[in-house]
Amino acid sequence: MATRDQVVVVGAGLGGLAAAIRLAAAGRDVTVVEASDVPGGCCGTATLGPYRFDTGPSVLTMPSVLADTFGAAGEELDDWLPLRRLDPYYRFAYHDGSVFDVVRGQEAMAEQVRELCGPAEAARYLRFRRRLQQIFDVEWPLFIDHDMTRLRAMVRPYALARLAASGGFRRLDRLVRSCLTDERLIRAHTFQALYLGLSPRKALGVYASVAHMDTVGGVFFPRHGGMHAIPVAMAAVAEKAGAVIRYGVRATKVEADGSGVTAVRLDTGERLQARHAVVACDLPAAHQGLLPDAAADWRLRRPSYSPSCLVLHFGLDRRLPDQAHHTLHLGEQWDSTFAALEEGRPxxxxxxxxxxxxxxxxxxxxxxxxxxxLEPTANLRGGLDWDDLGPRLRDRLLDRLTRLGYGDLSTTPSLTIAPPDWLRRGHSAGTPFALDHRFTQTAWLRPSGRARRVPGLHFAGMYTAPGVGVPPVLISGRLAAERVLEGRR
Structure with missing residues (x-):
């Protein structure tokens, strides 16, 4: 029989590794099974000849969350993963030729706004920045950095009242427009709705917290190894803490009886006894055979997925002087582009x-x-013919890049990842962004972090609360580990 200390973590992505580090550091007997040959999950890597690419997130915010994960094992983040703060965080290039850099520091940012939009908008921006801080200060401890597996976690009248007073329950677009008037600045603080899979007109104002993390908290990047260096370092810390990570092994069934989780079966034929399992992989796919029937979650009966993306990775034979780490080329059209995504069209x-x-x-x-x-595009739920559409969108994107001044990249060594490729990589609906963050898929209404009818079965990753993004996924792993350590079966 499994002992109370035995835990199997399914998936060596950021959420699974965050849980494994904490559980191993607390003395639990942890085995991580990962179908791939490397850690990372969505935070993956690919090579093309001598070039290496990050195939997952390119944005790292709130490094304190990452440091806290390493600290749970008594390790210093800088010893394993030195980071540098990007400068600028982002560069916005608008269709009218204007450019706006998001930089560090309130006064420096106000000066950027003053130069682009004038002194009156700079004053409005400073007030808006205070509003962002207010929303973030309320939302972070109570709704992001908090376990939402129980309904009462959402019922916090005082906090809800504070959020409402700061505009958190207005639509994101209206919230930002109530503070700012220059269209370029508004777009710079609402494009983050794309992270949520929604139009700024449909995303709640509480998600202004994402703009706060990006534009106020800052954007960071590992000094060596790209974003994939994050899971590599986390895996090493987990193993140092005592976890066993098995690569190239796929979990095929989480077994349970009336008392809860009993074991996890592998495609090798092995049966790993366990009292707890943390499933940190694509959740809809996991419900197609990996999980017990009793683990079914009503929140996934009619999932609404985020849009997907078309990604082109290029290996350049030259350097690009004065190119920012992140440049957002914003199109002239705005509302119609979001409407197309919502309708499942490019x-x-x-x-x-x-x-x-x-x-x-x-x-x-x-x-x-x-x-x-990266170009946001429709996921596979729209039924588009990607055999025909994919090459056409790629050609359009190459032409756009030429017009933007990147030169003719049509013969440059490249790697293309389209929605069908995301599906083959294990992402439901062909999107690496999981479920969107509409109200009915937020906080307690997002798929639960534990299976109520299967004691000992927990979930981590972007399908659970808090949601999509590096800090939320790391937090989901921490919350899963805390439930295990509390003995919540």
Missing amino acids: QPDPSLLVTYPSSDTGAAPAGHATLTV
Whole structure:
């Protein structure tokens, strides 16, 4: 029989590794099973000849959450994963030719706004920045950094009243427009709705906290190894703490009896006894055979998925002088692009995220560089013919990049990832962004972090609360570990 100390973690992504570190550091007998040959999950990596690319998130905010994860095992983040703060955090390039850099510091940012939009808007921006802080201060401890597996976690009248007073329950677009008037600045503080899979007109104002994390808290990047260095370092810390990580092994069934979880079966034929299992992989896929029938969650009966993305990774034979790490090329159209995504169609005038990790010198040979371009697009739920559409969107994107000044990249070594590729990589609906963050998929209404009818079965990752993004996924792993350590079966 399994002992109370035995835990199996399914998936060595950021959520699974965050749980494994804490559980192993607390003395639990932890085994992590990962179908891939490397850690990372969504925070993956790919190579093309001498070039290395991050295939997952390019944005790291709230490094204190990452430091807290390492600290749970008595380790210092800087010893394992030195970070640097990007400067600028983002560069916005607008269709009218204007450029706006998001930089560190309140006064420096106010000066950027003053130069772009004038002194009156700069004063409005400073008031808006205070509003962002108010929302963040209420939302973070009570609704992001908090276990939402029980309904009463949401019933906090005083906190809800404070959020309402600061505009948190207004629509994000209306909240920002009530503070700012320049369209360029408004878009710079509402584009983050794309992270949530929603239009700014449909996302709640509470998600202004994402803009706060990006534009106030700052954006960071590992000094070596790209974003994939994060799970690599976390896996090493987990193993040092005593966890066993088994790569190239797939979990096929979480077994349970009337008392709860009993074991996890592997595709090797092995049966790992366990009293707790933390499932930190694609949750809808897990319900297609991996999980017991009793683990069914009503919140996943009619899931609403985020849009997907078309990503082109280029291996450049040159460097790009004065190119920012993150550049957002915002299209002239705005509302219609979000409407297209909501209707399951490609955007008519997409905004592009261009990532140029110039400081990651190991990603390319000397004198060369890598460039990644992301275009939001429809997921596979719309039934589009991607055999036909994929090449056409790729050609359109290459033409757009030429017009934006990146040169003719049609013959440059490249790797393309479209929605069907995301599906083959294990992402339901062909989107790496999981469920969107509409109200009915937020906090307690998001798929639960534990299976109420299967004691000992817990979940981590972007399908559970708090949701999508590196800090929320790390927090989901911490919350799962805390439930295990509390003995909540």
